[in-house]
Amino acid sequence: MGEIDLGTVNWARAQFTLTAMYHWFFVPITLGLSFLLAFFESIYVRTGKEEWKHLTRFWMTLFGINFAIGIATGIIMEFQFGTNWSNYSWMVGDIFGAPLAIEGIFAFFIEATFFAVMFFGWDRTSKGFHLFSTWMVAIGSNLSALWILVANGWMQYPVGMAFNPESARFEMQNFWEVLFSPVAIAKFTHATSSSFILGSFFVIAVSSYYLLRGRHVDMAKKSIIVASVFGLLSSVFTAYTGDESAYANSNHQPMKLAAYEGLYEGAKGAEVVALGVLTSGKKVGDGQDPFTFKLAIPNGLSLMAKRELNAFVPGIKDLVYGNEAEGIMPVAEKMAKGKEAIADLAAMQQAGKTGDEQTKSAALERFKVNQDYLGFGYLDTPEEIVPPVATTYYSFHAMVYLGTLLLLLALLYVYFSYKDTLENKKWLLVLGVSSFFLAVIASELGWVVAEVGRQPWAIQNLLPVKMATTKIAAGHVQASFAIFFVLFAILLIAEIKIMLKQIKIGPEGV
Amino acid sequence: MMSSRLLKIYRFYLDGFTRMTVGKTLWKIIFIKLFVMFAILKLFFFPDFLNTNFSTDQQRADHVIHQLTGTK
Numbered sequence: 001m002g003e004i005d006l007g008t009v010n011w012a013r014a015q016f017t018l019t020a021m022y023h024w025f026f027v028p029i030t031l032g033l034s035f036l037l038a039f040f041e042s043i044y045v046r047t048g049k050e051e052w053k054h055l056t057r058f059w060m061t062l063f064g065i066n067f068a069i070g071i072a073t074g075i076i077m078e079f080q081f082g083t084n085w086s087n088y089s090w091m092v093g094d095i096f097g098a099p100l101a102i103e104g105i106f107a108f109f110i111e112a113t114f115f116a117v118m119f120f121g122w123d124r125t126s127k128g129f130h131l132f133s134t135w136m137v138a139i140g141s142n143l144s145a146l147w148i149l150v151a152n153g154w155m156q157y158p159v160g161m162a163f164n165p166e167s168a169r170f171e172m173q174n175f176w177e178v179l180f181s182p183v184a185i186a187k188f189t190h191a192t193s194s195s196f197i198l199g200s201f202f203v204i205a206v207s208s209y210y211l212l213r214g215r216h217v218d219m220a221k222k223s224i225i226v227a228s229v230f231g232l233l234s235s236v237f238t239a240y241t242g243d244e245s246a247y248a249n250s251n252h253q254p255m256k257l258a259a260y261e262g263l264y265e266g267a268k269g270a271e272v273v274a275l276g277v278l279t280s281g282k283k284v285g286d287g288q289d290p291f292t293f294k295l296a297i298p299n300g301l302s303l304m305a306k307r308e309l310n311a312f313v314p315g316i317k318d319l320v321y322g323n324e325a326e327g328i329m330p331v332a333e334k335m336a337k338g339k340e341a342i343a344d345l346a347a348m349q350q351a352g353k354t355g356d357e358q359t360k361s362a363a364l365e366r367f368k369v370n371q372d373y374l375g376f377g378y379l380d381t382p383e384e385i386v387p388p389v390a391t392t393y394y395s396f397h398a399m400v401y402l403g404t405l406l407l408l409l410a411l412l413y414v415y416f417s418y419k420d421t422l423e424n425k426k427w428l429l430v431l432g433v434s435s436f437f438l439a440v441i442a443s444e445l446g447w448v449v450a451e452v453g454r455q456p457w458a459i460q461n462l463l464p465v466k467m468a469t470t471k472i473a474a475g476h477v478q479a480s481f482a483i484f485f486v487l488f489a490i491l492l493i494a495e496i497k498i499m500l501k502q503i504k505i506g507p508e509g510v
Numbered sequence: 511m512m513s514s515r516l517l518k519i520y521r522f523y524l525d526g527f528t529r530m531t532v533g534k535t536l537w538k539i540i541f542i543k544l545f546v547m548f549a550i551l552k553l554f555f556f557p558d559f560l561n562t563n564f565s566t567d568q569q570r571a572d573h574v575i576h577q578l579t580g581t582k
Contacts, residue, residue: 120526
C-alpha cells in the first residue's frame with residue numbers, strides 16, 4: 001500500500017472534526033427551535049391571543065439568525081470528501097448518493113419553500129396555511145437530519161450493500177435495510193431528541209436572562225412553560241434513545257461500548273461505572289486496574305448492553321485477543337484473513353489487466369471468503385482496533401452527567417413555572433442562562449463519543465481511516481484547515497454579535 | 511391564470527425581501543459566505559481529487575484499488 005502519511009491523515013481528521021463540530025453548533029438549535037416555533041404558533045392560532053404571535057415572531061427572528069449563519073456549514077464536509085477522503089468517497093459513493101440526494105431534493109426543498117412563507121407570510125397568508133408552513137419547516141429540517149444520520153449510521157454498521165471488487169465500491173443492495181438499520185434509527189432518534197433539548201434550553205436561557213433583568217416578563221414566562229415541558233419530555237426520550245444506542249453499539253460496535261464504559265475485561269453480570277477515574281497510561285493486556293477510582297452498579301452494564309442481568313459483555317481485551325468461549329475471534333486472525341482478501345483483490349486486478357479471466361475468477365472466489373475482514377488486513381497490530389479510551393470514556397460520561405443535569409433543570413423549570421414563582425428563583429435563572437452552553441457541550445460530546453469511539457474505522461471493520469484518505473501533502477490540508485478556522489471564527493463572532501444584539505432589543509425589535 | 515399565480519408568488523418573495531430588516535444583514539452574510547466557499551475554497555482548495563486526475567470511472571476504480579492493494 002506504500003507509505004501512509006499519518007500527518008495527512010491526522011490533519012484531514014482534524015479538519016473534518018473542526019467542520020463537523022462547527023456545523024453541529026447550529027444544527028441542533030435549528031432542529032429544536034423549529035418545533036418550538038410550531039408549538040408557539042399553534043398556541044397562537046388556537047387561542048387567538050396576539051401575545052403568542054408576537055412571541056413566535058421574536059423566536060423566529062433568532063431562529064433565522066442561527067439558520068442563516070449555519071447555512072452551507074454542512075456542504076464544506078462534502079468538499080472534504082472529494083479532496084481529503086477520495087478513497088472513502090469513491091467507495092461509499094453508491095451508498096451515500098441516495099440518502100444525500102433525497103436530503104437535497106426532498107427535505108431541503110420542503111424547508112426552503114415553506115421557509116419563505118414562514119418569514120414573509122405573516123398577515124399575507126391565512127393563519128392556517130402559515131401555521132402549516134411553520135410545521136413543515138420543522139418537519140423538513142428534521143427530515144434533512146434523517147438522511148445524513150442514515151449515511152453516518154451506515155458507516156457505523158454497513159448493511160444493505162455488497163462490495164464490488166471490480167470497481168472497489170460498496171453497492172447498495174437494499175435501500176430499506178440501510179434506512180431502517182437499527183444503528184441509523186437509534187442515531188436519528190437520539191440526535192434529534194438531544195437537539196430538542198438544546199433548542200429548549202436556548203429558549204430557557206434567553207428567557208431566564210430576561211427574567212433576571214425584569215424585562216419581557218410575560219413573554220419569557222410563556223416561552224419557558226412551553227420550552228421546559230418540551231425540554232423535559234425530550235430529556236426523557238433522549239435517555240431512552242441513548243439506551244437504545246448503547247444496545248445497538250453492544251450488538252454492532254462492541255469495542256465502542258467497551259471503550260466508553262472503560263471495560264477492559266469482559267464479564268458476565270458486568271458492572272456499569274457510574275463515576276470513575278481511568279488509570280492513566282493503561283493499555284490493553286498490561287494487567288493494570290483500568291480504574292484508580294470507581295463507583296459501579298453491579299450487573300448494570302449487562303442489563304444495558306444485553307438486556308439480561310448476567311449476560312456476558314465483551315471487554316477490550318476479549319475483542320482484541322479473542323475469547324473462544326464467547327465465540328470472539330482474535331483480531332490477529334481477522335488480520336490474517338484481511339491480508340488474504342487484499343492479496344486476492346490485488347491478484348484480481350493484475351489478472352484483469354492481463355486478460356487472464358481464469359485467474360481472476362479464482363481470485364474473486366477466494367476474495368469472497370475473506371471479504372468481511374478486508375479492513376483488518378490494513379492494521380499493523382491487533383491493538384490498533386482500540387479507540388482512544390480516555391477520550392471516549394470521559395466524553396460519554398460527561399455527556400450523560402450533563403444530560404441528567406439538564407433533565408433535572410427542565411423539571412425544576414416546569415415545577416416553578418407551574419407554581420408561578422420562577423421570577424424569585426435567581427439561582428435557577430442563573431443556572432438556566434448557563435444551561436444552553438451545557439447543552440451545546442453535551443451535544444458535541446455525543447458526536448465525540450460516536451466518532452472517536454468508532455476509530456480506527458471509517459467504515460466499521462471494512463475500511464480504516466488511514467486507508468480512506470487521499471495521498472496529498474499534509475501542507476495542503478493544513479492550509480485549508482487554517483482558512484476554515486479563520487472563516488469559522490469570523491462567522492461565529494458575527495452570529496454571536498447579531499444574536500446578542502437581537503436578544504438585547506427583545507421582542508420590540510420584531 | 512398560471513401567469514397571474516406566478517406573478518403573485520414573485521411579488522410575495524419580492525415584498526418579503528424588500529421588507530426585511532435583520533434579514534438583509536443575514537443575506538449579505540450568506541452571500542459572502544457562499545462566495546468564499548464556492549468561488550474560493552472549492553475552486554482553489556478543494557478540487558475533487560479523482561475527478562480532476564482521472565477521466566473515466568475505470569481509471570478512478572483502478573486508482574482506488576491500487577491504493578487499497580499497493581499494486582500498479
